[in-house]
Amino acid sequence: MLDIRFVRENLDAVQQALRNRGTSLEVLEGFLELEKDRRRLIAETDDLRNRRNVLSKEVGKLKGKGESAEALMAEVRGFGDKLKELETSLNLIEDKVRLTLLGIPNIPHPTVPVGPDETANREERKVGTPRRFDFQPLNHWDIAENLDIIDFERATKIAGARFALYKGLGARLERSLINFMLDVHTREHGYTETFPPVLVNSDSMTGTGQLPKFREDLFKVEGTDLWLIPTAEVPVTNIFRDEVLEEKDLPRYFTAYTPCFRAEAGSHGKDTRGLIRQHQFNKVELVKFTTPEKSEEELEKLTANAEEILKRLDLPYRVITLCTGDMGFSAAKTYDLEVWLPGQDKYREISSCSNFSDYQARRAAIRYRPEGRKKNEFVHTLNGSGLAVGRTLVAILENYQQADGSVIIPEPIRPYMGVDRIAKA
RNA sequence: GGAGGAGUGGCCGAGUGGUUUAAGGCGGCGGUCUUGAAAACCGUUGUGGGGGCAACUUCACCGUGGGUUCAAAUCCUACCUCCUCCGCCA
Numbered sequence: 001m002l003d004i005r006f007v008r009e010n011l012d013a014v015q016q017a018l019r020n021r022g023t024s025l026e027v028l029e030g031f032l033e034l035e036k037d038r039r040r041l042i043a044e045t046d047d048l049r050n051r052r053n054v055l056s057k058e059v060g061k062l063k064g065k066g067e068s069a070e071a072l073m074a075e076v077r078g079f080g081d082k083l084k085e086l087e088t089s090l091n092l093i094e095d096k097v098r099l100t101l102l103g104i105p106n107i108p109h110p111t112v113p114v115g116p117d118e119t120a121n122r123e124e125r126k127v128g129t130p131r132r133f134d135f136q137p138l139n140h141w142d143i144a145e146n147l148d149i150i151d152f153e154r155a156t157k158i159a160g161a162r163f164a165l166y167k168g169l170g171a172r173l174e175r176s177l178i179n180f181m182l183d184v185h186t187r188e189h190g191y192t193e194t195f196p197p198v199l200v201n202s203d204s205m206t207g208t209g210q211l212p213k214f215r216e217d218l219f220k221v222e223g224t225d226l227w228l229i230p231t232a233e234v235p236v237t238n239i240f241r242d243e244v245l246e247e248k249d250l251p252r253y254f255t256a257y258t259p260c261f262r263a264e265a266g267s268h269g270k271d272t273r274g275l276i277r278q279h280q281f282n283k284v285e286l287v288k289f290t291t292p293e294k295s296e297e298e299l300e301k302l303t304a305n306a307e308e309i310l311k312r313l314d315l316p317y318r319v320i321t322l323c324t325g326d327m328g329f330s331a332a333k334t335y336d337l338e339v340w341l342p343g344q345d346k347y348r349e350i351s352s353c354s355n356f357s358d359y360q361a362r363r364a365a366i367r368y369r370p371e372g373r374k375k376n377e378f379v380h381t382l383n384g385s386g387l388a389v390g391r392t393l394v395a396i397l398e399n400y401q402q403a404d405g406s407v408i409i410p411e412p413i414r415p416y417m418g419v420d421r422i423a424k425a
Numbered sequence: 426g427g428a429g430g431a432g433u434g435g436c437c438g439a440g441u442g443g444u445u446u447a448a449g450g451c452g453g454c455g456g457u458c459u460u461g462a463a464a465a466c467c468g469u470u471g472u473g474g475g476g477g478c479a480a481c482u483u484c485a486c487c488g489u490g491g492g493u494u495c496a497a498a499u500c501c502u503a504c505c506u507c508c509u510c511c512g513c514c515a
Contacts, residue, residue: 042475046484053484056496060443069495076495244435244472376472 001101001363008035017107020114020324027103038097041090048086052079102212106359108324109296109333115323121336122323127307128316130340131399139343140397141274144170146405147422150275161272162264162279164390169422173396173409174282176416177389178257181284181309185386189305191255191286196235198258199226204238207364209330209356216265219279228261232285233383237360240289244376245368251290251298255386258283275390276348282389288382291368292358295380296333299355303335306351306386313410315395316340318347332357335384339391343398350391353384 007014011032018025055076062069108114113122144150149170155163166174185191202225205211210218210230219228229235236254245252260283271277286305290298303319310317322334331354338347358378361367367376400408406423414420 039475042484046475049484052495056494057444059495062444064444073495079495 001359002104002107003362004035004097004101007101007104008032013107014104017324018105020108021105021327022116022325023105027100031097031100034093034097034100038090038093041086041093045083045086045090048079048083052076052083099212102206102363105329106332106357108327109355109357111321112327112333113321113323116325117323118326120323121326122321124319124321124335126316126318127311128314128340130316130342133342135403137342137398137401139274140341140394143343143397143401143405143407144275147407147424149173149422152274160279162277164275164278169417169419170393172417173393173413173422174389176413177392177396178282178284179416180413181386181389182255182257184309184312185255185284185286185305189253189308191253191305194236194239194254194256196232196239196256196258198229198235198261200229200235200238201225202227204234204241204364207241208234208237208360209363210234213329217263219261219263229258230262231260231283231383231385232256232258233287236285236287237366237381237383238364240366240379241364243366245289245366245379247291247368247371250368250379251288251294254287256285256287257389258285275394278390281391284386284389286353286384286386289366289379290382291370292377292380295355295357295382298380299333299335299353299382302382302384303337303353306337306353306384309387309392310337310339310350312412313392313396315392315399317350328352328354330354330356330359332359337387339395341395341398342401348391349388350395351385351387354382356381356383 002014011028015025015028018028055072059069059072059076062072113120115121138146141150141152145152147170149166149168151165151167155165158165182193186193199221202211205218205227210227218230221227235258236256239254260281262279262281264277264279267277275281286302288298288302307317307319317337317339320336320338322331322336327334334352334354336349337351337353339350340346341348357380360381361378366379366381368379369376396410396413397407400410402408404423406421409417409420409422
């Protein structure tokens with residue numbers, strides 16, 4: 001959420017941000033008038049309440065002295081209806097203002113390239129060289145089915161399309177990758193491991209920006225106020241919702257492995273085969289809380305932490321900066337890591353690392369007490385995948401596949417797997 | 426799921442309808458004293474909104490939402506959370 005005062009005083013900048021994102025300016029229509037009405041109503045209600053308070057105290061004084069207060073009481077009685085009326089309109093208008101603010105995306109950071117879609121994204125660097133195959137490399141779903149480590153058909157019977165049933169060394173590889181990633185981030189990168197709820201309430205979903213605008217992307221548990229998380233970003237960022245942190249305790253780093261659930265509404269026909277786009281997938285997430293001064297630097301470090309996993313697995317990847325039109329709603333700046341998939345002959349997203357500036361912190365009321373200054377300020381929140389586990393497994397299958405159909409296990413995963421290769425039984 | 430109890434400031438805790446301020450304590454901050462520290466003493470210390478260049482002023486907030494009243498932390502009501510006991514359960 002943007003600061004209401006900022007929107008009021010910098011409407012041009014907000015409009016420009018919306019244009020750069022390729023979003024309609026419709027949300028802003030009538031905002032200034034609404035905000036003006038809000039302030040007028042506050043002044044009126046406060047004034048009336050003040051008069052009521054003063055007179056009511058007068059009544060108390062008179063009664064204390066044993067004098068009659070009937071006349072005063074009769075006068076103040078008339079305030080009630082008017083006050084209720086004012087309060088009702090004020091509540092209505094404040095709800096509207098809040099809803100408007102919740103519908104305005106974050107302002108892109110000045111270093112973000114301006115552009116309409118992914119064609120305007122900026123490649124920052126390429127790391128590693130795609131391997132040359134002396135045979136035709138297969139898609140991961142063919143590799144997996146040949147090795148009998150993933151059963152897509154039965155997963156469809158059990159749940160439906162876009163689900164997978166991992167089996168044998170496939171299941172073990174998924175688990176090994178989770179453990180490897182968590183071990184690197186907790187032991188070497190300073191993150192605290194958490195294991196949060198994967199069902200969260202509407203307040204949490206609103207805090208990080210999924211609600212109210214993107215409910216159709218989410219699964220909801222019927223008859224409750226609970227939603228399945230689309231990413232661990234939601235529960236972990238909300239750890240400090242409605243809290244005030246001490247500056248000396250910042251920055252705070254958290255990591256979490258969770259399953260993630262996405263309705264994938266609007267992506268019919270996209271990536272229908274294989275593991276790339278599932279309703280349920282595993283992810284190890286990195287989340288940071290920091291001061292505004294440090295957040296840009298922290299984004300670089302967080303991205304490097306995610307990259308480290310790819311480097312150790314020796315998977316070729318590139319880093320791109322998402323342009324204004326391709327960036328998520330709450331983000332001020334996003335780096336995507338894209339891993340090389342020989343089966344598809346292209347780079348595919350495997351991690352998304354974002355700085356949300358104070359946008360989520362304001363929605364979720366996460367503040368800190370700056371040392372030496374009196375006023376509390378909003379922290380900056382960041383997060384990134386470190387990494388998407390299913391897609392990492394895809395990358396391993398495709399990049400480490402051999403002519404005989406087997407798959408070599410990358411060195412750092414072998415201690416977790418107990419084998420150095422997955423071959424046909 | 427059933428029965429009972431409880432939610433007050435950073436923390437503990439008083440407060441069953443009013444008379445300038447939610448008492449008191451702890452903690453934090455500043456000061457006095459001291460070579461330094463402790464102790465003692467004095468002062469200070471919530472969040473958010475509105476108005477104002479500012480000093481300042483005003484409103485709201487005692488788990489949350491409604492309600493009663495001239496006036497609500499206090500009364501009514503629904504809900505949420507926690508605790509105790511019973512039942513069920515991985």
